[in-house]
Amino acid sequence: MKPSRRDTESHYGAHLTRNGHQLRSAITSGPAVLWLSVFLLIPLLAVGAISFFSRGAYGEIELPLTLECYKRLLGFGLLGFDPLYPVILLRSLALGAGTALLCVLAALPLAFFIARLRLRCRTLALTLVVIPFWTNLLIRTYAWQILFAPESWITRAFHYLGVINAGEPLYPGVLAVAIGMVCDFLPFMVLPLYASVEKIDWSLAEAAMDLGANRIQVFRHALLPQIAPGLLAGIVLVFLPATGQFVIPDLLGGAKTVMLGNAIQQQFGQSRDWPFGSAIAFVALGLVMLGLTLYARRGAKEGPSLL
Amino acid sequence: MKQSLNLAAGLLYLFLYAPIAVVIVYSFNTARFGARWTGFTTKWYGTLLDNPAALSAARNTLLLAVLSTAIATTLGTLLGYGLDRFNFPGKRFFSRLLYVPVFLPDIILAVALLLFYSLVRSLLGLFDLGLTTMVIAHVTFQIPFVAIVVRSRLAGLDPALEEAARDLGANGWQTFSHITLPLILPGIMAGGMLAFTLSLDDFVVSFFTSGPGSTTLQILIYSSVKRGITPDINALSTLIILASIAATIVITLLQRNQRAAK
Numbered sequence: 001m002k003p004s005r006r007d008t009e010s011h012y013g014a015h016l017t018r019n020g021h022q023l024r025s026a027i028t029s030g031p032a033v034l035w036l037s038v039f040l041l042i043p044l045l046a047v048g049a050i051s052f053f054s055r056g057a058y059g060e061i062e063l064p065l066t067l068e069c070y071k072r073l074l075g076f077g078l079l080g081f082d083p084l085y086p087v088i089l090l091r092s093l094a095l096g097a098g099t100a101l102l103c104v105l106a107a108l109p110l111a112f113f114i115a116r117l118r119l120r121c122r123t124l125a126l127t128l129v130v131i132p133f134w135t136n137l138l139i140r141t142y143a144w145q146i147l148f149a150p151e152s153w154i155t156r157a158f159h160y161l162g163v164i165n166a167g168e169p170l171y172p173g174v175l176a177v178a179i180g181m182v183c184d185f186l187p188f189m190v191l192p193l194y195a196s197v198e199k200i201d202w203s204l205a206e207a208a209m210d211l212g213a214n215r216i217q218v219f220r221h222a223l224l225p226q227i228a229p230g231l232l233a234g235i236v237l238v239f240l241p242a243t244g245q246f247v248i249p250d251l252l253g254g255a256k257t258v259m260l261g262n263a264i265q266q267q268f269g270q271s272r273d274w275p276f277g278s279a280i281a282f283v284a285l286g287l288v289m290l291g292l293t294l295y296a297r298r299g300a301k302e303g304p305s306l307l
Numbered sequence: 308m309k310q311s312l313n314l315a316a317g318l319l320y321l322f323l324y325a326p327i328a329v330v331i332v333y334s335f336n337t338a339r340f341g342a343r344w345t346g347f348t349t350k351w352y353g354t355l356l357d358n359p360a361a362l363s364a365a366r367n368t369l370l371l372a373v374l375s376t377a378i379a380t381t382l383g384t385l386l387g388y389g390l391d392r393f394n395f396p397g398k399r400f401f402s403r404l405l406y407v408p409v410f411l412p413d414i415i416l417a418v419a420l421l422l423f424y425s426l427v428r429s430l431l432g433l434f435d436l437g438l439t440t441m442v443i444a445h446v447t448f449q450i451p452f453v454a455i456v457v458r459s460r461l462a463g464l465d466p467a468l469e470e471a472a473r474d475l476g477a478n479g480w481q482t483f484s485h486i487t488l489p490l491i492l493p494g495i496m497a498g499g500m501l502a503f504t505l506s507l508d509d510f511v512v513s514f515f516t517s518g519p520g521s522t523t524l525q526i527l528i529y530s531s532v533k534r535g536i537t538p539d540i541n542a543l544s545t546l547i548i549l550a551s552i553a554a555t556i557v558i559t560l561l562q563r564n565q566r567a568a569k
Contacts, residue, residue, distance in 0.1 A: 011392070012469040014479055021393055029389030032382040032450050033401055039447040040408065040416075043423035047415075050422060106319055113316035127559050132323045135551045138510045138525055139544040142532045143326030146333060151343065183322060236410070244412020246511060251532060261414045268418050268515070278422065281415050288411055296403075 044285060051279035061274055069279035085263070089283070092260040096243030099181040100235045103189040106182065107234065111194040111227075126194065133187035141251050144180045145171060148252075172254035180252045185242055189234035196230025236295045240288050260284045327548055334541035351542040360527060361543060368523040371438065371513070372506040375445035380499040382446070383453025387498075388491075390454065391461040405451040413448070417515035420444050424516065436518030444516040445506045452505065453498035460494025493561065500558055504551075 011021070051069050056062040071077070075086045114125045132140065147154050148171035155170045163175070170176055200223060208222040224231075246261030258266075260280060267277025337346040355361055389395075390402060408416060420443075424434040434440055468490070472482040510525035517526060524547065531540045 012466050012473070012482075014473055014482075022395075025389055025393035025395045028385045028393065029395055029401075032386035032454065033395075035382060035446065036401070036404060036450060039420065039423070039443055041404065043419035044415075046423050046426060047419045106322075109312055109315040110319050113312050116312075123559070123563075127555065128320060129323070130559070131552055131555050132327065134504060134508070134555045135327060135548055136508050136510075136525065136544070138528055138532075139330060139547060140326045142528070142536060143330045145532070145536060146329050147325060183326060186319070186323060240410045241412050244414055246412070246414045261412060264414055264418055268421060274422060277418060281418050284412065285415050288415075289407075292406065292410055
């Protein structure tokens with residue numbers, strides 16, 4: 001914090017009155033604050049509000065106010081207990097967590113590999129990670145449909161290894177969705193992790209080795225604490241968007257891989273049950289806010305921020 | 308140890324690039340259907356140029372990206388400056404709100420806006436789905452990225468530079484236009500590039516807020532994939548991939564210059 005920052009008397013060498021400060025604040029922050037209030041805050045609140053309404057016979061939104069949508073989401077429908085939506089919720093969390101875990105396992109060697117390169121090669125190696133990051137997710141996802149075609153060598157290899165039963169297709173399926181997710185989200189994990197790995201103080205690892213620690217102990221006690229902030233940032237960046245993914249399960253999965261995002265799309269699309277769709281979206285929003293709050297609280301302790 | 312690390316890294320790069328490579332390779336495949344390689348051709352790029360749907364989608368995509376980026380870069384830069392320099396009631400709340408679109412699964416923003424548009428339409432008759440609603444939606448997720456980038460650039464500035472200008476007799480506007488603006492320009496450009504790329508890349512938000520006649524390239528690709536992948540879609544995707552690679556290289560070079568300038 002710079003000393004002159006909060007001092008209204010001398011503001012970057014200018015002398016601002018209270019009114020002058022307010023006027024400048026309104027001119028600069030005003031338009032965007034207004035925009036985000038109208039087109040972000042109100043729509044998100046509207047989702048919450050509509051989730052308590054009922055669906056009319058033709059898909060219109062009407063009274064009475066009810067908790068029916070949330071009951072349905074928990075599995076208590078009109079026809080008794082139906083685990084469809086609790087299962088979708090758990091599946092989304094599991095697929096999100098699984099994706100984050102696999103991304104951690106894949107990003108660790110990649111980040112260490114890049115950090116150990118010479119400076120010039122490092123820029124190239126990083127750019128090679130950034131390019132898929134900026135390449136369209138839709139394109140990178142549908143490409144797996146080609147790679148997972150029944151006659152492709154990948155499918156044959158999976159059959160040969162016995163990962164999937166002979167004659168069973170790889171796509172659409174849970175495995176295809178998981179592979180697509182890890183491929184699409186890997187750069188989100190590598191970039192923050194690399195930022196931490198690059199700053200590692202290796203003398204700590206050397207000291208640990210001198211003191212007789214084995215490789216696992218060195219990693220666990222000398223390296224892991226140093227890369228924890230990057231690891232945590234990467235997990236948040238992967239887990240939150242992955243849980244709400246709609247395109248990847250839509251293109252690579254089927255009925256058995258419906259996730260929160262697909263369920264929301266279904267209700268706003270074919271089913272035309274906007275109150276129920278809003279309820280699912282509002283729960284997903286709640287999960288994201290919860291995750292962000294937990295992360296922010298922890299980040300405040302540890303220091304570095306995400307962006 | 309070192310060799311196994313290299314091997315793992317090599318395989319992971321292969322994994323990251325396999326989907327990109329397969330799209331590019333299959334855009335030159337003569338086969339109309341299926342994943343079998345039957346021979347080399349460039350004819351799909353020709354059919355693309357004769358495809359009015361693809362051309363109009365490309366026009367819509369660019370128009371949407373240019374309009375939304377222009378609005379979002381202006382508003383986002385002002386917001387970044389305002390958040391860095393001035394206080395207002397609710398500032399903490401809005402600083403937090405800025406991070407919500409960064410992490411929010413895009414489908415939630417998409418349906419929230421779809422719902423909002425349709426509620427306003429039924430009350431006021433505004434917001435028929437089309438290019439306007441798409442521009443509004445894109446600006447909404449672009450503003451935070453621009454504001455965050457510009458704000459962090461401003462936070463890194465030395466206040467002595469502006470104070471010196473004022474001491475030497477420059478007025479507020481002169482200080483801003485001669486000192487502050489040139490110093491944060493790389494940040495504004497990086498934010499703008501980010502916003503532009505995000506708009507070009509967006510499928511989900513566009514999909515929910517588009518109307519008849521405002522199909523973008525992403526929507527076109529999605530509906531084609533749903534019907535079954537065809538080689539001309541691979542050709543279209545290849546062109547988009549090449550554009551992303553070019554953009555990434557430009558951004559990387561910009562950042563390097565920025566760092567060198569510091």
